[in-house]
Amino acid sequence: MSVQVNERDGQLRTEPTRDRELLVRLRGVRKLFPITRGILFQKRVGSVHAVDGVDLDIYKGETLGLVGETGCGKSTLARVLMRLYDASDGSIEFEGRDITGVGGRELRALRRDMQMIFQDPYASLNPRKTIGSIIGTPFRLHRIVPRNKIKSEVQQLMELVGLNPEHYNRYPHEFSGGQRQRIGVARALALRPKLILCDEPVSALDVSIQAQVLNLLEDLQEEFNLTYLFIAHDLSVVKHVSDRVAVMYLGKIVEMAVGSTLYLNPKHPYSGALLSAVPIADPDLAAARKRIILEGDVPSPIDPPSGCRFHPRCPNAQFPKCSEDEPELLPHHPGQVAACHFPLEDRAIIETPAGG
Amino acid sequence: MTVPLLEVRDLRVRFPTEDGVVKAVDGVSFSIEPGETLGVVGESGSGKSVSFLTIMGLTRSRTAIIEGEVLFKGEDLLRMTNDDIQEVRGSQISMIFQDPMTSLHPFYRVGVQISESIRTHQKVSKQEGMEQAVEMLHRVGIPRPEERARQYPHEFSGGMRQRAMIAMALSLNPDLLIADEPTTALDVTVQAQILDLLARLKQEFNAAIVIITHDLGVVAEHCDQIQVMYAGKIVESGNRHDVYYDSHHPYTWGLLSSIPRMDEAAVGERLKPIKGLPPSLIFLPPGCAFHPRCPHRFDRCEREVPALIPSDGHHASACHLSLADKERIFKEQVMARS
Numbered sequence: 001m002s003v004q005v006n007e008r009d010g011q012l013r014t015e016p017t018r019d020r021e022l023l024v025r026l027r028g029v030r031k032l033f034p035i036t037r038g039i040l041f042q043k044r045v046g047s048v049h050a051v052d053g054v055d056l057d058i059y060k061g062e063t064l065g066l067v068g069e070t071g072c073g074k075s076t077l078a079r080v081l082m083r084l085y086d087a088s089d090g091s092i093e094f095e096g097r098d099i100t101g102v103g104g105r106e107l108r109a110l111r112r113d114m115q116m117i118f119q120d121p122y123a124s125l126n127p128r129k130t131i132g133s134i135i136g137t138p139f140r141l142h143r144i145v146p147r148n149k150i151k152s153e154v155q156q157l158m159e160l161v162g163l164n165p166e167h168y169n170r171y172p173h174e175f176s177g178g179q180r181q182r183i184g185v186a187r188a189l190a191l192r193p194k195l196i197l198c199d200e201p202v203s204a205l206d207v208s209i210q211a212q213v214l215n216l217l218e219d220l221q222e223e224f225n226l227t228y229l230f231i232a233h234d235l236s237v238v239k240h241v242s243d244r245v246a247v248m249y250l251g252k253i254v255e256m257a258v259g260s261t262l263y264l265n266p267k268h269p270y271s272g273a274l275l276s277a278v279p280i281a282d283p284d285l286a287a288a289r290k291r292i293i294l295e296g297d298v299p300s301p302i303d304p305p306s307g308c309r310f311h312p313r314c315p316n317a318q319f320p321k322c323s324e325d326e327p328e329l330l331p332h333h334p335g336q337v338a339a340c341h342f343p344l345e346d347r348a349i350i351e352t353p354a355g356g
Numbered sequence: 357m358t359v360p361l362l363e364v365r366d367l368r369v370r371f372p373t374e375d376g377v378v379k380a381v382d383g384v385s386f387s388i389e390p391g392e393t394l395g396v397v398g399e400s401g402s403g404k405s406v407s408f409l410t411i412m413g414l415t416r417s418r419t420a421i422i423e424g425e426v427l428f429k430g431e432d433l434l435r436m437t438n439d440d441i442q443e444v445r446g447s448q449i450s451m452i453f454q455d456p457m458t459s460l461h462p463f464y465r466v467g468v469q470i471s472e473s474i475r476t477h478q479k480v481s482k483q484e485g486m487e488q489a490v491e492m493l494h495r496v497g498i499p500r501p502e503e504r505a506r507q508y509p510h511e512f513s514g515g516m517r518q519r520a521m522i523a524m525a526l527s528l529n530p531d532l533l534i535a536d537e538p539t540t541a542l543d544v545t546v547q548a549q550i551l552d553l554l555a556r557l558k559q560e561f562n563a564a565i566v567i568i569t570h571d572l573g574v575v576a577e578h579c580d581q582i583q584v585m586y587a588g589k590i591v592e593s594g595n596r597h598d599v600y601y602d603s604h605h606p607y608t609w610g611l612l613s614s615i616p617r618m619d620e621a622a623v624g625e626r627l628k629p630i631k632g633l634p635p636s637l638i639f640l641p642p643g644c645a646f647h648p649r650c651p652h653r654f655d656r657c658e659r660e661v662p663a664l665i666p667s668d669g670h671h672a673s674a675c676h677l678s679l680a681d682k683e684r685i686f687k688e689q690v691m692a693r694s
Binding site: 069070176177178179206207208209210211212214215218233234235236237239240241263273274275276277278279280281282283286287291293294296297350 | 399400499513514515516543544545546547548549552570571572573574576577596597600610611612613614615616617618626627628629630633
């Protein structure tokens with residue numbers, strides 16, 4: 001892993017390896033949802049700042065983890081990237097092409113290259129369709145496989161994700177949660193996308209099944225050279241799968257680092273809090289780590305706090321600096337940037353290094 | 357020795373269905389001491405929720421077959437009439453559930469719902485009930501409780517709703533609080549808040565707590581005793597040290613190895629999930645129910661159901677492997693990871 005300092009646009013960011021090709025480039029992406037009053041004449045009275053100025057690069061073949069609490073804008077960001085929502089501001093580039101405004105046929109072609117896996121495998125599969133038909137839908141929509149070959153293609157996919165191809169004619173309710181998530185994975189893979197956005201793909205599953213699905217995603221990445229944007233609120237899962245991890249809070253990225261750096265030396269107190277909240281199946285280690293317990297919930301994104309958005313919940317906040325001056329993403333360790341005026345010390349949460 | 361608060365003896369719950377009899381709970385015995393925290397761990401369908409719903413008298417129906425004894429302060433809950441168990445439920449044993457949105461009524465103000473549960477069991481006026489509700493909301497750490505009590509559930513965040521549920525569950529000062537996956541639907545940060553809150557309230561109210569979960573990580577910090585369930589049976593029980601550092605059952609090993617560890621030095625190390633799926637509770641495999649998924653099975657496992665045998669005063673496991681083998685495999689394959 002090496003770090004590149006990209007001076008050209010005054011931004012510093014972490015990059016996994018020097019020669020990796022850029023797949024996605026987000027610059028200044030914002031997504032505001034209007035809040036309106038009135039029935040006939042809808043007056044705009046404010047807006048929800050779901051994503052508020054995000055710069056993000058995703059490289060081919062990597063897994064970029066995105067963590068944050070509910071309401072921090074991580075799913076909105078993924079949907080903006082997918083062009084399911086239109087960005088209010090900023091630009092989205094995919095393979096060097098600006099896709100911020102594409103529509104119609106072009107957009108449909110683009111969707112072949114990006115697919116999504118959702119959190120709830122119960123809600124994301126149509127209960128009235130057989131899984132053969134669910135997984136085959138992308139083929140029919142994009143007409144890339146002749147009709148008479150769809151079934152064999154689908155069965156190949158089912159085999160690939162560890163489902164029994166003989167279950168082609170079964171319905172979603174006949175499958176367990178883990179198997180349904182495999183169906184979702186097969187559907188996402190059907191068009192051989194380049195990028196898969198995984199939105200909390202294992203949060204709804206039992207731990208033993210989680211591990212199966214995580215391993216499957218890893219295998220598929222290797223086989224098809226996939227790129228993942230992996231969204232979750234559980235830092236342990238994200239760290240396990242990701243090459244780099246971005247931490248998001250109230251519509252902004254507050255820290256980004258390679259996985260092990262973030263774990264050992266989180267700089268942003270919010271990353272530290274997320275890290276200290278992760279359940280560890282090891283009572284001694286869990287007792288030994290320092291806790292940053294956050295009070296309350298994420299504030300409303302309608303009227304985000306001034307200065308650093310984390311200051312009302314931050315244990316290290318110093319006034320008036322933190323409430324007035326918005327921190328920028330600055331480099332700390334190699335491969336790590338964080339936006340904080342008073343970053344944490346090294347090993348602030350977990351004292352002993354791994355294996356200790 | 358103190359009298360246990362709750363003693364469950366050979367509890368069996370079966371549900372006849374069109375496809376056959378579902379053996380949801382299959383001979384479960386355990387006890388809970390006053391003030392203890394018990395963690396119950398297992399996958400979906402392991403019988404962990406059904407066991408405790410049965411203890412609460414919530415699985416009673418014309419068709420369900422319930423056998424065994426559930427002694428709460430010496431009285432058998434299974435043999436109580438519905439009216440009597442209604443008295444116990446809420447005031448002496450209460451329960452909180454996974455999804456606080458579905459367990460709060462969306463049409464009623466939160467304070468009203470809490471005061472209603474108080475007024476069901478105690479003769480207090482509406483006003484007093486409401487005052488107690490506000491006091492409870494305050495004690496579970498909800499800011500501005502007077503204002504919050506007048507709000508509806510949809511105005512609460514997930515963590516706040518779960519706090520409100522806990523306030524309701526503790527409002528009558530029960531001796532036993534059963535928390536069924538209390539944090540599964542919540543963010544990790546909120547999960548940590550709720551677990552700490554439960555630990556604090558346990559001290560304040562001097563209640564015993566049962567935490568039911570599928571994640572061994574959740575119970576690591578707060579539970580005194582842990583029991584691991586699989587296919588309707590307890591397969592291992594012991595204190596924290598027994599289960600995390602000296603486990604004697606391959607299923608527990610599988611659960612421990614499935615969790616991505618934060619302390620892994622090697623990035624990109626593969627997880628070792630448990631192979632396959634939990635069995636159907638209608639057609640349980642012969643012998644040890646775990647044997648089809650167990651990497652350490654041998655011929656005896658397919659024939660003989662292993663009994664839950666204590667290896668010392670507090671640690672018991674249901675597995676045919678010899679103690680020496682269990683200790684060796686656990687050290688070599690499970691502990692070696694960290």
